[in-house]
Amino acid sequence: MDSSPARRPALDTDPRDVGRRVRALREARGLSLSELARRAGVGKATLSGLENGTRNPTLETLWAVTAQLGVPMTAILVEAGPGAPEPAAVPVMHGTAVAATLLEVFDDGDVTYELYRLDLPAGTEQVSPAHHAGVTEHLTVFAGTLRAGPLDAPLTGGPGDHLSWRSDVPHGYAAPGPDDVRATLLIRYPRP
Amino acid sequence: MDSSPARRPALDTDPRDVGRRVRALREARGLSLSELARRAGVGKATLSGLENGTRNPTLETLWAVTAQLGVPMTAILVEAGPGAPEPAAVPVMHGTAVAATLLEVFDDGDVTYELYRLDLPAGTEQVSPAHHAGVTEHLTVFAGTLRAGPLDAPLTGGPGDHLSWRSDVPHGYAAPGPDDVRATLLIRYPRP
DNA sequence: TACCTTCGTTCCGTTTACGGAACGAAGGCT
DNA sequence: AGCCTTCGTTCCGTAAACGGAACGAAGGTA
Numbered sequence: 001m002d003s004s005p006a007r008r009p010a011l012d013t014d015p016r017d018v019g020r021r022v023r024a025l026r027e028a029r030g031l032s033l034s035e036l037a038r039r040a041g042v043g044k045a046t047l048s049g050l051e052n053g054t055r056n057p058t059l060e061t062l063w064a065v066t067a068q069l070g071v072p073m074t075a076i077l078v079e080a081g082p083g084a085p086e087p088a089a090v091p092v093m094h095g096t097a098v099a100a101t102l103l104e105v106f107d108d109g110d111v112t113y114e115l116y117r118l119d120l121p122a123g124t125e126q127v128s129p130a131h132h133a134g135v136t137e138h139l140t141v142f143a144g145t146l147r148a149g150p151l152d153a154p155l156t157g158g159p160g161d162h163l164s165w166r167s168d169v170p171h172g173y174a175a176p177g178p179d180d181v182r183a184t185l186l187i188r189y190p191r192p
Numbered sequence: 193m194d195s196s197p198a199r200r201p202a203l204d205t206d207p208r209d210v211g212r213r214v215r216a217l218r219e220a221r222g223l224s225l226s227e228l229a230r231r232a233g234v235g236k237a238t239l240s241g242l243e244n245g246t247r248n249p250t251l252e253t254l255w256a257v258t259a260q261l262g263v264p265m266t267a268i269l270v271e272a273g274p275g276a277p278e279p280a281a282v283p284v285m286h287g288t289a290v291a292a293t294l295l296e297v298f299d300d301g302d303v304t305y306e307l308y309r310l311d312l313p314a315g316t317e318q319v320s321p322a323h324h325a326g327v328t329e330h331l332t333v334f335a336g337t338l339r340a341g342p343l344d345a346p347l348t349g350g351p352g353d354h355l356s357w358r359s360d361v362p363h364g365y366a367a368p369g370p371d372d373v374r375a376t377l378l379i380r381y382p383r384p
Numbered sequence: 385t386a387c388c389t390t391c392g393t394t395c396c397g398t399t400t401a402c403g404g405a406a407c408g409a410a411g412g413c414t
Numbered sequence: 415a416g417c418c419t420t421c422g423t424t425c426c427g428t429a430a431a432c433g434g435a436a437c438g439a440a441g442g443t444a
Contacts, residue, residue, distance in 0.1 A: 015251060033392055043433035048393060055431060056250045058401080059207060077251075077265050115376060138354065140330055140378055159380075162330065162354040184376065186332055188351075225422060235403035240423060247401060250431080 016053030021076040023051040025069045028112045028189035030132045040068040071102055071114075100185065116185040120146070120175040127151065127172040134190040137171070139163040144181035148173045208245030213268045215243045217261045232260040292377065308377040312338070312367040319343070319364040328380045329363070331355040336373035339366045 026036050037047040042064050049055035050065065066073045099119040120126070122144070139148055141157045149155040149165040151172055157163050165171065167187070175181040218228050229239040234256050241247035242257065258265045292308045312318070314336070331340055333349045341347040341357040343364055349355050357363065359379070367373040 018251065032390075034390070043431095044392075045394075045434080046432060049431080052393090056252045056401095058248045058250050058431070059210065059254065060248045061431085062251065073269050077269075138332060140332060140354070142378070162332070162356075164354075184332075184378070186376070224420075226420070229403095235401095236422075237404085237424075238402060241401080244423090248431095250401070253401085 014053065015056060018057075018076050019051040019053040022047075022065060022069075024112045025071060025075065026051075028114075029069065036065070036068060040064040075102060112189040114187045114189070116187070118173065118181070118183045118185050120144070120173060120181040120183075122175050122178055122180050125172065125174040127170060128167075130169050130171070131167045131187075131189075133168045135167045136188045137165055137167045138186040138188065140184045140186075142182040142184070144175055144179040145177035146173065146181045146183055147176050206245065207248065210249075210268050211243040211245040214239075214257060214261075217268070218243075228257070228260060232256040308379070310365065310373070310375045310377050312336070312365060312373040312375075314367050314370055314372050317364065317366040319362060320359070327359050329357055329359045330378040330380070331375050332378075333373065333375045336367055336371035337369035338373045338375055339368050340364065 026033070031039075033047055033051070034044055037044045040047070042061055046055070046057075046061060047065065050057050050061065062073055062076070066076060069075075101117045101119075102114060118139075139146070139157070139162065141159055141161045141163070143159055145156065145158050146163070147154045147156045148163055149171055150167075150169050152169075153165075154172070154174075155163040155165065218225070223231075225239055225243070226236055229236045232239070234253055238247070238249075238253060239257065242249050242253065254265055254268070258268060292310055310331075331338070331349070331354065333351055333353045333355070335351055337348065337350050338355070339346045339348045340355055341363055342359075342361050344361075345357075346364070346366075347355040347357065
């Protein structure tokens with residue numbers, strides 16, 4: 001697009017930042033570049049160039065990668081900060097019972113945080129496999145009664161309560177009470 | 193990317209939808225295709241192809257166009273909700289030191305929750321007047337060290353910590369450490 | 385040691401997104 | 415009528431994003 005020699009940014013947000021976020025999200029999930037490229041159906045050269053900011057990815061590429069990471073494209077395009085647009089509400093992951101909406105992603109270099117809003121219809125239950133070592137989850141209950149945490153030592157909390165656990169073991173989320181549960185979930189991924 | 197002969201979509205979201213939104217935004221501003229292309233510094237062929245969904249735009253193109261339309265890229269990548277035609281400016285309160293971005297509002301009839309993201313540059317301090325009786329604040333720290341709560345009994349927490357207090361008294365937020373503080377703040381307003 | 389796998393990067397030929405130019409269509413003006 | 419401007423699309427040569435293959439490095443196993 002820009003045929004001038006200096007190759008000036010001309011972009012509000014540097015593609016290097018986009019690449020940095022993609023890499024953070026990938027590593028937070030313990031995926032290798034090769035494996036993410038294979039799963040997303042893109043070339044390793046494409047993903048490598050995207051993460052290093054040396055390419056100008058197409059919409060199709062961005063979609064393939066973010067879909068495989070399980071995050072809305074917003075997560076890699078907007079810098080989380082004041083004045084940033086409201087994050088897209090895209091229900092994702094975990095699966096059937098729990099609707100988890102990614103609100104924000106914070107990439108601080110050494111640590112990545114993901115903030116979700118959870119909705120559990122009354123009576124539902126959901127199990128999530130272990131993350132890798134060091135990952136912790138921090139849950140704030142808005143409404144209903146939530147039982148969550150490691151499967152062998154679940155925690156219980158009501159509105160206003162805050163639950164935390166290490167999620168390097170199989171864990172789950174359940175709404176045992178008569179009311180729907182709403183909560184925010186903060187997942188902390190330290191750099192491996 | 194797709195070397196199969198049929199050139200099937202292979203996209204979760206159709207580029208035609210993206211183009212349709214761009215065209216809607218452009219026409220809502222009374223801009224011609226030629227003029228928007230000129231202002232955005234892209235070719236008319238590029239913009240025409242983008243709006244008609246016959247191209248696979250690059251990140252740089254998307255940025256140039258959305259920046260000129262004055263909308264976040266989110267506006268053309270996600271389907272806008274029924275009651276959200278314009279991405280209204282993100283509400284920011286408090287003011288000087290603390291940047292509070294409203295993430296979500298839950299209105300449950302008897303109770304209202306507001307979820308904010310807080311940004312405190314290192315060294316800043318902010319005081320907030322008392323709210324109504326029964327209002328509570330619940331804070332989860334992401335980064336930095338935060339001292340917050342009632343002025344006469346402040347609490348302190350680091351990354352991952354959770355602080356709660358009743359905010360029917362004057363209270364404050366401070367970042368006494370060397371690092372910027374980022375946190376989520378949940379305010380619970382019971383029906384008076 | 386040798387051998388194998390997987391890592392991320394780089395090379396390379398193909399595909400395609402890019403901007404400029406040319407196009408026909410549709411007004412506006414004298 | 416003629417002439418001019420602007421509209422959005424299409425053509426076309428160039429630049430670059432793409433996937434596949436080859437690469438060296440690092441770690442595991444025998």
